[in-house]
Amino acid sequence: MKKITVLTAALLATTFTLPAAAQLSVEDQITARKAAYQFMSWNMGKIKAQAVDGDVEFNVDQMKAAANAIAAVANSGMGALYSPDSSLDKADNTRLKPDFFQNPDRAREVGMNFGREANKLQDVAASGDRAALARQFSALGQACKACHDDFRAEK
Numbered sequence: 131m132k133k134i135t136v137l138t139a140a141l142l143a144t145t146f147t148l149p150a151a152a153q154l155s156v157e158d159q160i161t162a163r164k165a166a167y168q169f170m171s172w173n174m175g176k177i178k179a180q181a182v183d184g185d186v187e188f189n190v191d192q193m194k195a196a197a198n199a200i201a202a203v204a205n206s207g208m209g210a211l212y213s214p215d216s217s218l219d220k221a222d223n224t225r226l227k228p229d230f231f232q233n234p235d236r237a238r239e240v241g242m243n244f245g246r247e248a249n250k251l252q253d254v255a256a257s258g259d260r261a262a263l264a265r266q267f268s269a270l271g272q273a274c275k276a277c278h279d280d281f282r283a284e285k
């Protein structure tokens with residue numbers, strides 16, 4: 131009984147202190163999310179060059195690595211980089227529209243859709259099917275764009 135209580139207390143302590151300890155400042159959230167999008171964009175560029183445009187020779191291992199990197203970012207819990215104080219009406223150096231917090235259902239929808247398409251990209255890349263990868267590149271690109279259309283301000 132005592133053991134259980136101690137364990138429960140320890141678990142509760144972990145639950146409540148971990149997120150606080152891992153919480154980034156608003157500035158760092160903005161830096162990290164921009165870097166995450168740049169990194170995905172770089173990897174999307176590799177897939178475009180090899181699977182869509184064909185101006186670089188198709189290399190299955192490189193396509194897998196690119197898709198894995200994108201999926202890893204998509205599944206990393208990026209929601210933690212979106213605190214309500216981090217939109218462009220409250221913070222500097224960001225293009226995040228406040229609508230993101232005013233329309234949480236839509237934000238969740240585009241976020242979930244993006245995660246689903248990124249995971250699918252990973253599966254398709256693993257199959258080595260170039261035409262299917264080109265199609266999935268386009269599907270994921272649409273998911274990126276859907277969020278930008280609603281929640282990213284013009285430059």
Ligand code: HEC
Nearest residue numbers: 160164167168170171174224225226241244274277281282
């Ligand atoms: C859930 C919404 C959402 C999804 C999904 C999304 N983006 Fe974005 N993206 C944003 C927002 C918001 C910004 C602006 C971030 C900021 O300025 O703080 C942004 C910024 C960017 C930037 C500019 C980063 C910079 O340095 O300013 C690039 C490039 C980008 N996204 C590419 C992508 C690509 C590629 C995908 C899909 C693989 C994607 N995004 C998916 C919302 C999204």
